[in-house]
Amino acid sequence: xxxxxxxxxxxxxxxxxxxxxxxxxxxxxxxxxxxxxxxxxxxxxxxxxxxxxxxxxxxxxxxxxxxxxxxxxxxxxxxxxxxxxxxxxxxxxxxxxxxxxxxxxxxxxxxxxxxxxxxxxxxxxxxxxxxxxxxxxxxxxxxxxxxxxxxxxxxxxxxxxxxxxxxxxxxxxxxxxxxxxxxxxxxxxxxxxxxxxxxxxxxxxxxxxxxxxxxxxxxxxxxxxxxxxxxxxxxxxxxxxxxxxxxxxxxxxxxxxxxxxxxxxxxxxxxxxxxxxxxxxxxxxxxxxxxxxxxxxxxxxxxxxxxxxxxxxxxxxxxxxxxxxxxxxxxxxxxxxxxxxxxxxxxxxxxxxxxxxxxxxxxxxxxxxxxxxxxxxxxxxxxxxxxxxxxxxxxxxxxxxxxxxxxxxxxxxxxxxxxxxxxxxxxxxxxxxxxxxxxxxxxxxxxxxxxxxxxxxxxxxxxxxxxxxxxxxxxxxxxxxxxxxxxxxxxxxxxxxxxxxxxxxxxxxxxxxxxxxxxxxxxxxxxxxxxxxxxxxxxxxxxxxxxxxxxxxxxxxxxxxxxxxxxxxxxxxxxxxxxxxxxxxxxxxxxxxxxxxxxxxxxxxxxxxxxxxxxxxxxxxxxxxxxxxxxxxxxxxxxxxxxxxxxxxxxxxxxxxxxxxxxxxxxxxxxxxxxxxxxxxxxxxxxxxxxxxxxxxxxxxxxxxxxxxxxxxxxxxxxxxxxxxxxxxxxxxxxxxxxxxxxxxxxxxxxxxxxxxxxxxxxxxxxxxxxxxxxxxxxxxxxxxxxxxxxxxxxxxx
Amino acid sequence: xxxxxxxxxxxxxxxxxxxxxxxxxxxxxxxxxxxxxxxxxxxxxxxxxxxxxxxxxxxxxxxxxxxxxxxxxxxxxxxxxxxxxxxxxxxxxxxxxxxxxxxxxxxxxxxxxxxxxxxxxxxxxxxxxxxxxxxxxxxxxxxxxxxxxxxxxxxxxxxxxxxxxxxxxxxxxxxxxxxxxxxxxx
Numbered sequence: 001x002x003x004x005x006x007x008x009x010x011x012x013x014x015x016x017x018x019x020x021x022x023x024x025x026x027x028x029x030x031x032x033x034x035x036x037x038x039x040x041x042x043x044x045x046x047x048x049x050x051x052x053x054x055x056x057x058x059x060x061x062x063x064x065x066x067x068x069x070x071x072x073x074x075x076x077x078x079x080x081x082x083x084x085x086x087x088x089x090x091x092x093x094x095x096x097x098x099x100x101x102x103x104x105x106x107x108x109x110x111x112x113x114x115x116x117x118x119x120x121x122x123x124x125x126x127x128x129x130x131x132x133x134x135x136x137x138x139x140x141x142x143x144x145x146x147x148x149x150x151x152x153x154x155x156x157x158x159x160x161x162x163x164x165x166x167x168x169x170x171x172x173x174x175x176x177x178x179x180x181x182x183x184x185x186x187x188x189x190x191x192x193x194x195x196x197x198x199x200x201x202x203x204x205x206x207x208x209x210x211x212x213x214x215x216x217x218x219x220x221x222x223x224x225x226x227x228x229x230x231x232x233x234x235x236x237x238x239x240x241x242x243x244x245x246x247x248x249x250x251x252x253x254x255x256x257x258x259x260x261x262x263x264x265x266x267x268x269x270x271x272x273x274x275x276x277x278x279x280x281x282x283x284x285x286x287x288x289x290x291x292x293x294x295x296x297x298x299x300x301x302x303x304x305x306x307x308x309x310x311x312x313x314x315x316x317x318x319x320x321x322x323x324x325x326x327x328x329x330x331x332x333x334x335x336x337x338x339x340x341x342x343x344x345x346x347x348x349x350x351x352x353x354x355x356x357x358x359x360x361x362x363x364x365x366x367x368x369x370x371x372x373x374x375x376x377x378x379x380x381x382x383x384x385x386x387x388x389x390x391x392x393x394x395x396x397x398x399x400x401x402x403x404x405x406x407x408x409x410x411x412x413x414x415x416x417x418x419x420x421x422x423x424x425x426x427x428x429x430x431x432x433x434x435x436x437x438x439x440x441x442x443x444x445x446x447x448x449x450x451x452x453x454x455x456x457x458x459x460x461x462x463x464x465x466x467x468x469x470x471x472x473x474x475x476x477x478x479x480x481x482x483x484x485x486x487x488x489x490x491x492x493x494x495x496x497x498x499x500x501x502x503x504x505x506x507x508x509x510x511x512x513x514x515x516x517x518x519x520x521x522x523x524x525x526x527x528x529x530x531x532x533x534x535x536x537x538x539x540x541x542x543x544x545x546x547x548x549x550x551x552x553x554x555x556x557x558x559x560x561x562x563x564x565x566x567x568x569x570x571x572x573x574x575x576x577x578x579x580x581x582x583x584x585x586x587x588x589x590x591x592x593x594x595x596x597x598x599x600x601x602x603x604x605x606x607x608x609x610x611x612x613x614x615x616x617x618x619x620x621x622x623x624x625x626x627x628x629x630x631x632x633x634x635x636x637x638x639x640x641x642x643x644x645x646x647x648x649x650x651x652x653x654x655x656x657x658x659x660x661x662x663x664x665x666x667x668x669x670x671x672x673x674x675x676x677x678x679x680x681x682x683x684x685x686x687x688x689x690x691x692x693x694x695x696x697x698x699x700x701x702x703x704x705x706x707x708x709x710x711x712x713x714x715x716x717x718x719x720x721x722x723x724x725x726x727x728x729x730x731x732x733x734x735x736x737x738x739x740x741x742x743x744x745x746x747x748x749x750x751x752x753x754x755x756x757x758x759x760x761x762x763x764x765x766x767x768x769x770x771x772x773x774x775x776x777x778x779x780x781x782x783x784x785x786x787x788x789x790x791x792x793x794x795x796x797x798x
Numbered sequence: 799x800x801x802x803x804x805x806x807x808x809x810x811x812x813x814x815x816x817x818x819x820x821x822x823x824x825x826x827x828x829x830x831x832x833x834x835x836x837x838x839x840x841x842x843x844x845x846x847x848x849x850x851x852x853x854x855x856x857x858x859x860x861x862x863x864x865x866x867x868x869x870x871x872x873x874x875x876x877x878x879x880x881x882x883x884x885x886x887x888x889x890x891x892x893x894x895x896x897x898x899x900x901x902x903x904x905x906x907x908x909x910x911x912x913x914x915x916x917x918x919x920x921x922x923x924x925x926x927x928x929x930x931x932x933x934x935x936x937x938x939x940x941x942x943x944x945x946x947x948x949x950x951x952x953x954x955x956x957x958x959x960x961x962x963x964x965x966x967x968x969x970x971x972x973x974x975x976x977x978x979x980x981x982x983x984x
Binding site for chain 1: 828832835837838839875877945946947948963965966968969970
């Protein structure tokens, strides 16, 4: 409403007043006109009547020329005060008599005019013939003034004025009173409209009006308001859902794992849509069932009542679920009406309305979003649309999360592979170096091993102390050989060949404690910390099949780790025990426990990785990896029990061997008398030649030795030429100029029957890489053991 | 302008003035009109006429002062379809055939005889003798203030079964005298 516009009140009033004014004006005008005309006629009639009467009476006066009589007749005009003048003319047209008396002759016409009447300014004048017996005797002139009419008109005007004024006043009051009936509802309507627009409150309604048109208007207005309110509510809901959708989308965009995404979605929908129950199920294509993946936090209580806890299975029944699995959003306004198990299951929990939205990725339904409310018909089309869109977002996010995880896994694998390759490269280099060292060590310790073994076998007169020392030396050499052999594990994947033997675990543990005494006792004391040692050994511990050296090394590593984990001192416990399982199966447990710093989850998970260390520069990161390697090779089990600040316990669990099993395991007989054989020893190391010569001579073989490959071939050729060929040739592999391969080649060319045994410090490596040279019948590692040589000779020559 | 022309204008003016003086009606010219007018203001019974077609007769008894002025006044006029006839009446007997009978004032001596002869017959008797009314004449034309005035003996008229219009009576003077005695004069 513009300010310039007049109020409808004023307009209505003006209209009413104008209408009544015009009506009054017309009425009065008509009345006036009527009055005027009738009055004129009346006047004329009066004048005519009077004139006729006077004329009739004045005939005799005219006929007999009696002006006095004529005057007296005219005097009758006195009866009408409006007759201001009258005159009689005789037959000749001369003035005969005039009225009133004494009227100057100039006041009347000097001669009669045409018969009849006519109006002049404020008078009406009439000429009347005076007839007697059909003969005109003269003419009567009558002049009547119209002041009466004017007076009457003035009176009329006054009365009309009063009536109009009164009518106007009455009309004003009536219109003032009645315009309210029209303007009040309109003003109320306007007030309502203003209230609506000011407060944005579309719930306001206009009061119904009692006039038909206004009632129609008010109804239309209210209807419009209702529609605006509804559409505003719809818009509001839509906006709310849109922002919820955005919020959820943002929230799930920040997450990469499915359970977390589902949890966020359900939580948001439960809190904000809201719903009474919500869960997300994943579709298992092989069983064609849905399994509940995630249940909303609020819905947890209800889900256990409904039997829809996480990981529970939901059948895909014929109705809703099946349609959902075809990719349609399913809405059941009242699940009680649906005679299938799943809706009935929901109904039993007090739920009534249900929406199942499919989760679709690349045209495949991989799950369903299930939302339910306790009321019937509780989901609007907007809700359904929202859930559909939400499920599309969830499906996309899930898909992305899966892709992301796959990518992450692939990336991790790639990095792992890369690291492994790098490590292998390093180990390979290290291994090559180690292998050179091993070769030299093996060569160096070979005489020691041979002599020690030979002494222990052949010298029964040795004092017990000497025998004990020799035994310790032999064990140390075995360990050295074993250590050297294990060096290749740094760069090899293949399971090393284990030489398993019956092992007494308790004894090994004692040995290890002895060997590591310096670490846990001496070194700790030097650093001013006290480590208390406890041992709990099971008395009747069964023996196990194992590689003593490896187990010893593993235990050494574990003890070192335990000590390192207790920089402030503590208790180191070593425990052995036997655990009996079903049907005579037994296992031997070794536990190494410390009271140190412990490991967190991350460390515990990664501690077995090669090169993973918590010791910084001091550690190689290979200790536990080697332990694990040993465990695998022994088909044993390894368990780590640890918590930060609580210390760590390492369990090594070996299968124990029953007596029956042990009976079948016999080492080859050692005391079989070998045949006397003619042998050629070729080596560039005189110490080894000497030691082998001594050892094999004692067995009764005829030994010829040659220093170096060429010398060996020459000797063999010379001997072959004399017909006194060698039955067996021992040759070192690595020799200057002519190596073991060439020797073997030459020997076999001359005498294919001659057995060639290759002795090598790389022996294990060659075995591992299937690198046994042609023409070589057997490869033996350095340091050679007499037992092995004997077995080989017997197998080759028998 | 010549003397002759001036003279002509003067003569013309004198002639015009003289003619206008001559135009003023003479006494008997007026009385002739009066006689004619009586036929309008008086009602005669049917018995006054010999036949329905009989003319309306105005008789002048004895001396006739009118000349042809009565003929002038009634020329072309009728009363109830009857034409006017002007008759000079010499004796009383003939007077009975007239509807109006005028007697000059000089006929006073014979007035009684005429009236008696009429014997209440329906003849309106008129005389210009001032006192005629008292003698039994119905209407006397008296001269007063240089005007002719009517004096009506209503009794005589009533006796003759004549109805005189009230209008006429209005402008007339009523003479309260007995009607003339009929028969004795003859």
